[in-house]
Each structure stands twice: as C-alpha cells, then as structure tokens.
Amino acid sequence: MNIRQLLNDKVRAAMVAAGLPEDTNPAVSASSRPQFGDYQANGVMGAAKKLKTNPRELAQKVLDNLDISDIAEKLELAGPGFINIHLNKAWLAKQLAIAASDEHLNVSQNATPKTVVVDYSAPNLAKEMHVGHLRSTIIGDAVVRALEFRGEKVIRQNHMGDWGTQFGMLLAHLSDKLSSNEVAETALADLENFYREAKIRFDEEEGFADRARDFVVKLQSGDSDCLVLWKQFIDISIHHSEEIYNTLNVTLTRDDIMGESAYNPDLPNVINELMESGIAVEDQGAKVVFIKEMANKDGEPSVFIVQKSGGGYLYATTDLSACRYRSGDLGADRIIIFTDARQAHHFKQVEVTARNAGFLPETTGYDHCPFGMMMGDDGKPFKTRTGGTIKLAELLEEAVARATDLMAEKIADFSVEERSEIARKVGIGAVKYADLSKNRTSDYIFNWKTMLSFEGATAPYLQYAFTRVQSIFRKAGVEANSITADMIIAEPQEKALAVKLLQFEEVLDAVISECTPNLLCNYLYELASLYMSFYEACPILKDDITEDIKLSRLRLCNVIARTLEQGLDLLGIEVMERM
Numbered sequence: 267m268n269i270r271q272l273l274n275d276k277v278r279a280a281m282v283a284a285g286l287p288e289d290t291n292p293a294v295s296a297s298s299r300p301q302f303g304d305y306q307a308n309g310v311m312g313a314a315k316k317l318k319t320n321p322r323e324l325a326q327k328v329l330d331n332l333d334i335s336d337i338a339e340k341l342e343l344a345g346p347g348f349i350n351i352h353l354n355k356a357w358l359a360k361q362l363a364i365a366a367s368d369e370h371l372n373v374s375q376n377a378t379p380k381t382v383v384v385d386y387s388a389p390n391l392a393k394e395m396h397v398g399h400l401r402s403t404i405i406g407d408a409v410v411r412a413l414e415f416r417g418e419k420v421i422r423q424n425h426m427g428d429w430g431t432q433f434g435m436l437l438a439h440l441s442d443k444l445s446s447n448e449v450a451e452t453a454l455a456d457l458e459n460f461y462r463e464a465k466i467r468f469d470e471e472e473g474f475a476d477r478a479r480d481f482v483v484k485l486q487s488g489d490s491d492c493l494v495l496w497k498q499f500i501d502i503s504i505h506h507s508e509e510i511y512n513t514l515n516v517t518l519t520r521d522d523i524m525g526e527s528a529y530n531p532d533l534p535n536v537i538n539e540l541m542e543s544g545i546a547v548e549d550q551g552a553k554v555v556f557i558k559e560m561a562n563k564d565g566e567p568s569v570f571i572v573q574k575s576g577g578g579y580l581y582a583t584t585d586l587s588a589c590r591y592r593s594g595d596l597g598a599d600r601i602i603i604f605t606d607a608r609q610a611h612h613f614k615q616v617e618v619t620a621r622n623a624g625f626l627p628e629t630t631g632y633d634h635c636p637f638g639m640m641m642g643d644d645g646k647p648f649k650t651r652t653g654g655t656i657k658l659a660e661l662l663e664e665a666v667a668r669a670t671d672l673m674a675e676k677i678a679d680f681s682v683e684e685r686s687e688i689a690r691k692v693g694i695g696a697v698k699y700a701d702l703s704k705n706r707t708s709d710y711i712f713n714w715k716t717m718l719s720f721e722g723a724t725a726p727y728l729q730y731a732f733t734r735v736q737s738i739f740r741k742a743g744v745e746a747n748s749i750t751a752d753m754i755i756a757e758p759q760e761k762a763l764a765v766k767l768l769q770f771e772e773v774l775d776a777v778i779s780e781c782t783p784n785l786l787c788n789y790l791y792e793l794a795s796l797y798m799s800f801y802e803a804c805p806i807l808k809d810d811i812t813e814d815i816k817l818s819r820l821r822l823c824n825v826i827a828r829t830l831e832q833g834l835d836l837l838g839i840e841v842m843e844r845m
C-alpha cells in the first residue's frame with residue numbers, strides 16, 4: 267500500500283478529466299501539518315501557470331472530477347489552489363487490518379523484480395577494517411535489505427581490495443615469518459601491526475624493497491607458490507572482516523566477495539577494447555582516456571589513466587571491468603556503489619567511459635552513492651588519541667562495554683545471558699542507528715553520549731518503545747498475533763498512527779530510490795513517538811473501554827510493534843522482549 271501513489275494516480279485522472287494533459291504532475295505528498303489534511307495535492311498551481319488560467323478555478327474543476335469518497339472523508343480547496351485530502355478513518359482501518367494479517371505489513375511486492383547489484387563494504391584486505399568502512403557496510407546493507415523486502419532481486423558485491431602492489435611487501439614479510447616457523451594465523455592476528463612492520467622494513471631494510479617488488483612480479487605472473495601465500499593472507503584477512511560483519515549483523519557472506527583480483531584476467535581485454543575503439547589513447551607511455559564530457563571550465567578534458575606506463579593496471583581498470591561484468595554477466599538493471607565522497611570523481615569517470623565503450627548500456631542505472639566522514643568531537647576526522655586510525659573491531663567492543671555499564675542497574679535482576687544479549691543489541695544498535703540516521707552525504711560527529719541516550723532519535727529509544735508494546739501484551743495476557751478483531755480508528759492519535767503505519771512502503775521506496783536509510787530512521791522515530799502519545803491518550807487495559815475498542819487497540823499495538831521490529835531489522839538493528 268503506497269497511499270501517495272494511489273492518491274497521485276487518482277488526482278492525475280481528475281486533472282486529465284478537467285482537461286489537463288496526461289503527463290501533468292499532481293504533486294501529491296504527505297502534509298506537513300494536520301490542519302492541511304493527511305495529504306496534499308499541489309500540482310494544480312503549476313498546471314494553471316502553464317495554461318495561464320486561474321488556479322483556484324482549475325483546482326475546483328479538478329475537485330469536481332475527483333471521486334475518492336471511499337478513501338477520503340474530506341477534500342478542501344485551500345490557498346491559491348492546494349487540494350487538502352483528509353483520509354477516511356474506515357478506509358484506514360481496513361488497510362490496517364490488511365497490514366495486521368500480512369507478513370509484509372501491507373507493503374506490496376514488486377511483481378516484476380529488478381536485478382540490483384549493490385557494491386558495498388569493500389574493505390582493503392592489506393589492513394584491518396577501520397571506521398571508514400563502517401558507513402559503506404551498514405548503509406549498503408540497509409539499502410539491500412529494503413530492496414529485498416520490496417521484492418527486488420539483489421546481488422551483493424563485496425569489491426574487496428585484495429590486489430595491488432602493497433601485497434608485495436606484505437607477502438615478503440609473511441614469507442620470512444613463516445620461514446622462521448611462525449604460523450600465518452598468529453603472524454596476521456593484528457593486521458595493523460603486521461602492515462606497520464612490513465612498511466618499516468620496506469622503507470629501511472636493505473634489499474627488502476627489491477624482494478617486495480619481486481613478489482609483486484611473481485604474484486602478477488601467477489607464480490603458484492606466491493599465490494598460495496597470497497591466498498593464505500587473504501583468507502585470514504577476510505576472516506577478520508567476517509567477524510565484524512557478524513558483530514554488526516550485516517548480511518554479507520563469503521559468496522558475496524568479488525574482489526579486485528577476480529577482474530585480473532579481464533584487464534588486458536578492457537585495455538585492448540578501449541584502444542581499438544579509440545576511446546583510450548597512448549600518452550607518454552600510459553593508456554589514457556581523455557573525457558570531454560567532464561572537461562573543466564577551460565575546456566580541458568578530464569584525464570583518466572587506465573594503464574600505467576610500465577604496463578600496470580589500476581583501480582580504474584578494475585572498475586571498468588566490473589561495470590561490464592555487472593551489467594553483462596549479472597544482468598543488472600541498476601548498479602549501486604557505496605564509498606566515501608572522495609571517490610565521486612573516480613566513479614563519474616568510470617561511468618562516462620564505460621557508457622562510451624558500451625560496457626554499460628543506457629538502460630542500466632549506475633548510482634555511486636557517496637557518504638560523508640565520521641568526525642570526532644573536535645570536528646576533525648575520527649582518530650585515536652595518538653592520531654592513529656580507529657579499528658572498527660575496537661570501536662564496537664567499546665560500544666558494547668558502554669551499553670553494559672549503562673544498562674547495569676536497569677536490568678540488574680535479569681540473567682547473565684539476557685543482560686549480555688541486551689547490552690550487545692543496545693551497543694551495536696546505538697552505533698548503527700547514530701550513523702544511519704544522519705543525512706548520507708554530510709560528515710557527522712560521533713558522540714557516545716547522544717547515541718546511547720534513551721531520549722531522542724536513538725536505537726535505545728526505539729528498542730525501548732518496542733519493549734513497551736511487548737509489555738502491554740504480557741499484561742493483557744494475549745498472544746498478539748492471535749487477535750483478529752475489527753480495527754476501529756476513532757481518536758486523533760489512532761488516526762495519526764494509522765496514517766504513519768501505512769506510509770511504511772512510501773518510506774521504503776524513498777530509501778531505495780535515493781539510497782538514504784536516514785529516511786527510515788526518521789520514520790521509525792516518528793512512529794515510536796506517535797505510539798507514546800497514543801499510549802498517553804488512549805487507554806488499552808483499563809476497564810472503562812469496550813471490549814471491541816480494547817481488542818482493536820491491542821491489534822493496532824501489534825502492527826506498531828511489528829513495523830518497529832521490521833523497520834529496525836531492515837537497518838540490521840535487533841530488538842528484545844524487555845529491557
């Protein structure tokens with residue numbers, strides 16, 4: 267059920283009946299204030315302007331042709347030509363009853379699913395995952411879950427950085443450690459340390475840099491001993507990432523890995539084709555694409571190097587190959603890539619080149635979705651006190667430790683297992699919600715205190731709202747899903763909740779088209795807040811209400827709880843029965 271779309275279609279039909287062209291935009295949206303109704307159609311003014319006619323008269327004509335008496339209880343012509351739509355309570359009750367007995371909560375399933383390839387997380391395996399990869403991982407996972415919930419076919423692609431010259435020094439260092447009988451797992455237990463050690467040797471130790479370069483050559487020429495060593499390194503590093511995915515409740519698995527190395531065999535073909543078609547040219551020994559479409563203000567084309575002068579391939583070459591693989595082999599209708607904003611220029615270059623080369627048909631969407639940085643309290647990029655990068659694993663451990671302290675008193679009489687379970691869900695949920703609720707493209711300040719607060723838009727607030735609904739069912743002594751009573755929407759708080767609940771699909775569609783999970787975060791917060799006001803205003807368990815009203819309200823509570831749970835699940839945040 268997408269109310270906005272339904273009304274949009276109905277108003278458009280009325281506009282056409284009133285003499286306007288088929289492609290007029292009714293511009294229906296949810297109203298910002300209750301006095302303007304639940305929805306507004308604002309498209310008449312624009313249409314009247316085009317026709318140079320009086321907007322109010324035109325709006326009246328549209329109203330005369332608009333028959334939605336089953337959906338709306340009142341239509342108003344307001345201001346210069348707005349149409350305010352007040353939804354019918356009986357209709358809302360009927361839609362809610364459908365949501366109550368539907369596993370998808372009245373969110374429809376796309377009958378003709380699109381294939382969407384989503385490239386997210388993509389850590390560099392030479393090092394440990396750091397906070398920069400948190401955003402890509404969790405924003406990407408939320409969008410993926412929303413797509414799947416709407417019935418789209420999603421193919422996850424974890425474009426891990428598992429290739430490149432830095433592996434030369436890492437493999438040289440690893441090979442020495444193994445020769446002195448250390449096991450790979452121990453040597454690579456802390457990738458950050460390992461990388462540092464290798465780098466120091468590379469910079470300072472006589473002969474080491476040459477050996478590192480030899481390793482690069484051997485790796486690239488497919489030397490089998492070298493590949494065994496590389497595979498060992500990659501495996502252990504992937505394992506570190508998997509632990510983090512597990513902690514973060516992220517859906518990525520090993521099967522989703524399609525790292526840079528996987529494109530290696532195709533890179534010579536990419537270059538040959540670009541050279542043959544004249545899209546790339548030789549320039550000072552390198553192969554370069556001069557992109558006219560991205561020229562600067564002096565008219566100089568953007569320079570996109572696709573092969574280095576020594577013959578080496580680049581990040582860019584791999585991404586061109588990936589375009590072809592995703593649209594061709596995987597059959598993508600849409601490709602979505604999540605990385606930090608600094609890579610925006612790179613992906614624009616990839617897209618334009620891939621389209622010109624025929625690697626990416628016009629019909630395949632290509633959305634690079636940049637995100638801003640996580641900042642410390644000082645407004646500078648989030649770092650350790652000594653200025654190092656913060657390991658994601660340590661950040662998440664701290665989150666759980668802080669949640670444990672925070673909850674200690676509240677849940678002191680719960681069992682040890684339940685306490686640690688709750689602390690884990692609250693701590694991890696708080697970090698995720700704080701991040702996901704921010705506007706994707708802006709930088710944001712990471713603050714433990716606000717994210718772990720029980721007030722305001724936070725995971726703990728939402729998790730707590732969920733437990734409050736659960737406690738009502740416990741007190742009422744009913745099994746929530748067994749209630750089949752008619753829904754009655756009478757009080758303003760009930761109506762506000764009904765409208766909000768039925769907007770779930772609308773919100774998910776916006777999350778999917780804009781790749782903005784923050785819209786879902788806001789939605790859940792508004793839903794939880796409406797629930798709190800409903801709870802204050804509308805008694806549920808008191809004796810002075812009829813059994814019909816009591817059952818209807820309990821059923822409403824059930825839809826609220828399920829929507830909260832489902833919505834949080836789409837963000838990868840877990841709920842609990844009590845806290």
Ligand code: ARG
Nearest residue numbers: 385388389390425426427605
């Ligand atoms: N590994 C890269 C990084 O850490 C992100 C890769 C994103 N995906 C891609 N197709 N280039 O910045």
